[in-house]
Amino acid sequence: MTYQVLAKQVNSDLYPDVAAAGTLSNALGQALAEIGSQLQTAGELPSLSYARVERGSRYCQMYIAANERLFMFDFWSKGVTYGKGSCSSLQDAAQAIHYWIAEEPNIAEMESRFRFFIPAEQGVAHEAGRIVDYQWDKLIHTWTSSEETTSEAMSPLPLIRAAKEHPELRQLFPFTSLHSLRFSRTTGWPFTNDCPFATPIGNGRFRAYPATDREGVGVPIGEGDADEVVAMLVANLPPNCGPAVDGTEDDLTE
Numbered sequence: 274m275t276y277q278v279l280a281k282q283v284n285s286d287l288y289p290d291v292a293a294a295g296t297l298s299n300a301l302g303q304a305l306a307e308i309g310s311q312l313q314t315a316g317e318l319p320s321l322s323y324a325r326v327e328r329g330s331r332y333c334q335m336y337i338a339a340n341e342r343l344f345m346f347d348f349w350s351k352g353v354t355y356g357k358g359s360c361s362s363l364q365d366a367a368q369a370i371h372y373w374i375a376e377e378p379n380i381a382e383m384e385s386r387f388r389f390f391i392p393a394e395q396g397v398a399h400e401a402g403r404i405v406d407y408q409w410d411k412l413i414h415t416w417t418s419s420e421e422t423t424s425e426a427m428s429p430l431p432l433i434r435a436a437k438e439h440p441e442l443r444q445l446f447p448f449t450s451l452h453s454l455r456f457s458r459t460t461g462w463p464f465t466n467d468c469p470f471a472t473p474i475g476n477g478r479f480r481a482y483p484a485t486d487r488e489g490v491g492v493p494i495g496e497g498d499a500d501e502v503v504a505m506l507v508a509n510l511p512p513n514c515g516p517a518v519d520g521t522e523d524d525l526t527e
């Protein structure tokens with residue numbers, strides 16, 4: 274799928290069916306009803322044509338291209354992107370969205386039924402039960418590549434590598450926000466925010482912050498080299514923390 278500019282307004286020449294329905298959400302809802310689906314659409318964004326369909330732990334989001342007739346949509350399960358797709362037919366898109374949410378197929382079944390379905394690496398890893406391992410490897414690969422263009426002094430890569438060696442952190446879902454290394458007790462987004470985190474401060478040193486200081490602007494736990502700061506993170510984890518479970522932050526609070 275090539276890069277597409279998303280439409281902010283509905284072009285009635287490209288999307289007469291959407292224009293007639295009033296909104297993309299209404300148009301998708303009508304297309305679902307026409308195939309006998311009981312799924313309901315929701316969601317409007319002030320800056321984009323947008324539609325969302327959700328049931329249980331699965332949902333899809335839809336957008337439209339600005340310069341050609343193309344419906345673009347993604348497929349989510351338990352807060353993880355499993356794939357994406359695009360096509361010019363709203364009816365074909367509705368069929369795929371209904372099938373994903375109502376029938377709960379796996380990735381192989383989606384690929385065999387819809388040629389426009391493109392699986393996501395993280396979805397494949399999640400389905401195979403190795404999403405945490407995948408994420409650790411992805412972070413190391415991403416930040417190794419980033420050091421070619423990012424100041425090595427501000428890279429969290431030494432911190433990521435040191436944290437991976439500690440079982441208490443290794444079992445959590447790691448992610449980075451700007452240059453900070455953070456951890457979630459769930460593998461899906463939105464992630465939990467109840468674990469301490471750390472950020473580079475230059476010269477091979479890092480600073481650890483408590484989970485309550487989400488922006489890292491208050492009183493830190495302490496600072497030191499990668500190994501010292503990782504030890505601080507381990508010592509300040511919440512009780513009974515880990516291993517990361519499938520789902521999102523909302524699932525833990527239900």
